[in-house]
Amino acid sequence: MTAEETRRTRPHVLVVEDELMIRMLLEDMLTDSGYEVVASAGRLDDALQFAREADFDLAILDVNLAGQSVAPVAEILEQRGLPFVFATGYGERGLPEEHRGKPTLQKPFQQENLTHILARLAGGPA
Incomplete structure (x- = not known):
């Protein structure tokens, strides 16, 4: 299997977290679990x-996100039909x-x- 084929088999994840150390820890945990972080954002405008x-x-x-609700990002993801967890x-x-009951x-x-x-x-990987 080529590197490109391997990359395509790993679920791609967007990480939105405003605290840099937490974001880095989460990215490491995701990589260790077989996911690929393809984008990460710490600010609402980047996340959008x-x-x-x-x-x-x-x-x-x-x-x-630094006092701003991530709800506008969740709304875009819902429109695109992409799953997310808070x-x-x-x-x-x-x-x-409006998002109570969603996975957390x-x-x-x-x-x-x-x-x-x-x-x-x-x-994804279990």
């Missing part, structure tokens, strides 16, 4: 651009009201929980 234009299979969205330290009550990933991240929820979300 990636949500509209980037080629990925699923996304992880921090609910609060990352929050506040549980479901921290989600934008509890902070601090644990490898097992991350792998499990992404596998359910997109049929």
Whole structure:
């Protein structure tokens, strides 16, 4: 199998997280779990651009980006039919009201929980 074929078999992920160290940790966890991070954003404007234009299979969205709601990004992903999970330290009550009931990933991240929820979300590596 060529490197290009391997790359295509790994689910592509967009990571939206405003805290650099958390974003780096999450990217490492994703790579270790067999995912490929194809774009990451720490600011809402970058996240919106990636949500509209980037080629990925699923996304992880921090609910609060430096005081701004990630809800506009989630709306774009819903319009594109792309699955996503919210990352929050506040549980479901921290989600934008219109997105309550969507999958959530509890902070601090644990490898097992991350792998499990992404596998359910997109049929990725278990």
